[in-house]
Amino acid sequence: MKDGRTKDKHVDAVIEVAGLSKTFGSVAALDDVSLSVQKGSVLGLLGHNGAGKTTLVNILSTLLRPSRGRARVAGFDVVGDGVEVRRRIGLTGQYAAVDETLSGRDNLILIARLLGAGRAEAAARADELLEIFQLSDAARRRAKTYSGGMRRRLDLAASLVGRPDVLFLDEPTTGLDPVARRGLWQVVERLVKDGATVLLTTQYLDEADYLADSITVLAKGRIVASGTAEELKGRAGSRNVSVTLRTDEAVLRTTEVLRRSGLDPAPDDEDGLVLIVPVHDSTEIATVVRATDEAGADIAGLAYAEPTLDDVYMALNHSSAVR
């Protein structure tokens, strides 16, 4: 650390990206991206496939060279000081990057040995991580036999062997079932509580909402929005409650009561028995249910949807530009 590490006012920014661009042939995968991530915080990088998320992660983890611009990770330049950067990062990509022919334990020992740990030290570190990630029981089974969730946890454990300053999680839950997804969220949540700095990419607004302190939305290689999850959801506008009723008459009566309660229901375009009611907080959700009851209408179906990444894009008026 003696050389090259910045000791200026930005010392708390563990990831600093300025004017970063990457072109493949004539395609701009990243276009003039600037951002910074403070020590101990989580940045969620939100975007669809092809938005440039993985390209950014690959540049920051020194797998790719940028076409223009600069990036520093843990105080070192990703181009000039690649080795120093690699000594301080952990990367968990879209695929569980484990050797399937080895046991979970041997995978972790392999990584520790490559990082310079002695045999006993490597084994101890492996056992420690296996316990944390609840893989002790499967420690000596080959990774090939692991479930998707177990593989991701092993992959994450492998990224943490060297206690990195910065952790890159590139779509860590893609392809996982909801239970495994939750499980992985909890692991990441705990990492963050323990002080890790994380850059997380995801296609899911709820995932970024759950894990990230701030969110940057990427579309076609450009940053189109950034802020907290609440700010972005706010920009996406209100959330909708949709009520399915049984008769046209019930729809009319409920609409009337809802209007009196200060809400603005509209019939669904596709199904005349469905009312879409924009709401702004949970009190208004209760109002919808009460109004239906007051109208004496029988509820056949009730749904509430959080805004998705698509809603955010739509609100940002980038919907046509991002797909």
Add this chain to the structure above:
Amino acid sequence: MSTVTEQAAEGRPAIDEPGPAAPRYQGSGILRQISVLSGRSLRVLRDPAMVLPGVLEPILMLTVFSQVFKSVSQTSAFPPGVSYIDFLLPAFLVTSAVSAGLKSGVALTTEMNNGIIARFRSMPIHTGSVLVGRSIADTALAGVNMLALLVAGALVFGFDPAGGFLGAAGCLAIAMALSWSLGWVFMAMSAWLRRPEALQPIGGILNLVLLFASNAFVPVEGLPGWLRTFASVNPMSQAITAARDLSMGEVDAGTLLAPLGICAVIVAITAPLAIRSFRRSA
């Protein structure tokens, strides 16, 4: 799945101590990297299910070839007084190097696509170590398969070369050297092509040409003119001729050195190419 956060409260070890001042480990030297990485690939030796197909396939092929082409030993171009198995097995050993080399390349593309290579590349290790480790392990594994072929040849098919044990050992050395060098050729191709499905057909064609346009199964004298010319300059024929001479007991320094020299030249050209394009590919 029980929650991880619950366990934090029970005083389990912290996943990450906040703000480590320096990396936890001091890094490893290139020799350690190579030995750890080749050891990784050699782990398959512990698993019979992984080893057996590689051992049995060439033995099965040998069975087929030794029966189907046996009649060439009755033709006039065939060296008199030599049994067909003594003629075939050294060549068979050498030709098995092609599929062994192709296996290296395919394994590399597979790992480039499943993310493990990205993990290695994001670590503070030399990218070349990954390839050198694989080449050492795959050559050793090929050696195991070839040894099994020699033993089966001797016990089942009556392989009894005039060159004796030393001659057979020389054949093995040539075959392993060729498999090592072809491994680098195919790894260079995979680092460049990146996809197993792109590598497979090229490997298949190369295999076919090197194998059948050679003196492996029939003496070149019996081939039509244009094919004979190609078969004579085919490096595979050179290695096979050397292996046959060794097993027939016609040994001099040049017999062994010529094919080993060719292998060394192939590696000297393809290894830097492989490492360079491997470093560039993401």
